[in-house]
Amino acid sequence: MLNIVLFGPPGSGKGTQAEKLIRKYGLIHMSTGDILREAISKKTPLGVRAKEYLDKGELVPDEDVVNMVIKKLDAEKDPNGFIFDGFPRTCGQARVLRNLLTDRNTRINVMIALEVQEEELINRLLKRGRESGRSDDQLSVIKNRIAVYERDTYPVIDFYQKMRKYRSVNGVGTVDEIFQRIVEVIDQMK
């Protein structure tokens, strides 16, 4: 199995690159943000609980997120692997993911972190907000999401660096340029 953590701040292009990677490598897209937005639109009990966190740009509690991940991991029969996009977002989630994968006789091969400066992130997210109407893409919420990233999520790099699985990729350029950089990293370690 090829399991990749695609990491980076909000607006770094994880979702866009994940879509291309799943096609190239035949992987399953594990986007906790997408699962949460679907639950919110269906008004499931999880969706109702999660909405207030998303609206403020706060993290949904680990327990809910981990349960979603377990459900999707176990729903797939004989997968080639997963792209984790937006998960893990805390060191606690990273430890749980390691244990979940160990229990399933697999592991994370690499963590790819997309590097983009804050000003560029804000511009990209404001543009996405205008185009898609995504409710958490407005300036005050964007700023909180970036602050939460720096406080709770950025330290996850250390977890993967200690295991020599962390690779940093320049996330500025065209979609195809960035994709090529990521593919190079994956193909080097395969």
Ligand code: AMP
């Ligand atoms: P995303 O689409 O990955 O930017 O996620 C959108 C929002 O969903 C985040 O701002 C959080 O409120 C919530 N969320 C997504 N993934 C996670 C996660 N792994 N842990 C906690 N909250 C999450």
